[in-house]
Amino acid sequence: MARSGVQRSGLFVYYRWVLLVGAAGLCLLPLWATVIGGFKSTGDLRTNAFGLPRVWLADNYASIAGSGRFWQMLGNSAFIAAFSVGLTLLVSSMAAFVLAQLRFGGKRWLANYLALGLTFPFATAVLPVFIRVRDMGLLDSYWGVILPQVAFNLGFAVVLLQGFFAELPPELFEAAFVDGCSYPRIFWQITLPLSRPILATVGVLALVGSWNGFLLPLVMINDENLYPWPLGIMQYQGQYGTDWGKVLAFVSLTLAPAVFFYLLAQKHIIAGLTSGAVKG
């Protein structure tokens, strides 16, 4: 803390550390138990929840990592997330650009209309969206998940992007305009490159939402081969119910990409998610 010169008594430092380490331990304990549990036999799990396995069993992890189904599941999630994030960024930035930079009649009304998306709970729309997706023939397809995800992202995405675009210095556009740049070119060559921070924020929010999404794929997808990992994991758990070793291994493996990605970029992720929240 930036309280320069405040004398910290040894007791305070001690208490702070004990508290923080304790809290961190409680935080990580379930994750540790899960990862290590994947290596244990069921009997071992019964008596030894926290410690290292008596006998290290690689079967669970190996059989899952070797199964095509696991990778198919992750691949589905990756495909959906990639297109969800990409489309969200593209569509929302285009709309936000027009709303922030151009003047035309009805603009404010349109901006408020899109901002309404922030207030609609997804649960209200899920049944009608299901029917619409079914009638469009997109049930049991990636797009049946991607398109609604993008649509529901538009609320916060457009609001965040519009706010950022409106703060960009107008002199840039004046100069570009005098040079004969058209609006689309300005968008691609000036606005977007300058907007990397906010695009990253929106991207991270959309990515986390899509990767972890459960209700939407649950309703839209019945074909096992298209299951993203939340559905796959529930199916696996349903199948291997009490064989916790297997289930824990499965959970750990599914967590791995997210944790890996998080550790690489956690500063940006935390900053992005919280600043996105504060602004939105």
Next chain:
Amino acid sequence: MASPLDPSPADPARPPVATLPGQEPPQALPTLAEARQVEALTHPRRRPRLWRRLQDFSGSGRLTAIVLFLPPALLLFTLFVTLPVLEAAYYSFFNWNGYGSPSRAVGLENFARVWQDPIFYHSLFNNLLVVLVSALLQVPLALWLALLISDKSRASVVFRAIFFLPYILGEVVAGLIWRYMYDGNYGVVAVVFRWFGREAPEVLATVGWAEAALLLVVIWKYFGFHMALFIAGRQGVPDDVLESAQIDGASRWQTTWHIILPLMRPVVVLSLFFSLLGSLQFFDMIIPLTGGGPSNSTHSAVSYLYTFGIKRMRVGFGSAVGVSLFVICVLVMVLYKRLFMREKPAR
């Protein structure tokens, strides 16, 4: 272009100036941009900003931009967000299984069924519990920890990363992990009980305990998010205020209670707002953890909608739940904004 009339090298931005031979070239004429700047400065009211004026007259891509850039967003949004909400309102007046078109109009019967169902009330109560737990347990905890690790030290950064980690894991995963933790036979709870020589109760199968167990998972998962918000807020407290307080002899406790916390009020209000919004949509964690049981005691509004509306394809009924949820959402948000978020700075 050089010409006998303009002996000096031409600045392409500047208009050429005619100079009679033998005479000093007069002061250079202003460039177009300079002229417009002067004009804008001397006649600020009459002429809107250059940028706006150019927009009005120039046709370069303006129409293209509007026609090309707006429709995708509007189309997707209307098709998948606004229309469905309106359709939900429409469907809620029918008894319909989703095939063909809705035919059996039943007026307000669906709403009556929803609002007379004790399970629905209990689900709403669970939503409320989540909010209360967030406000009364999670926020103070997150605040406390945030105040301890808001500095820039390496250790603090590490702790922050650790505490934030549960938030990025999907709710489904959190639900499954804690299902294991609470398992009465193989779970961590079971092992701990065995240390004391007893057999563990099946927590998730006991009414009352299951709800408490669920709330604990909520705290575990989300306190990191609130903590991160509070750290951002804490870092926004200016140092000079704190230093002058210290110079005036304020103790740590006084500084915290009377200066830091009040300055962080906007962030706390915001974090509670997100709690509210999030808790109304609470669903993903329930299915893996309890499936809504035991005896339908751990449903939230959304899991209720899913179990009794979607899974049974009772579109009318489910839509009525959805519409009710929507109304509750709007009411809560409006109320909250009015009560706590009135002091928004004017833009």
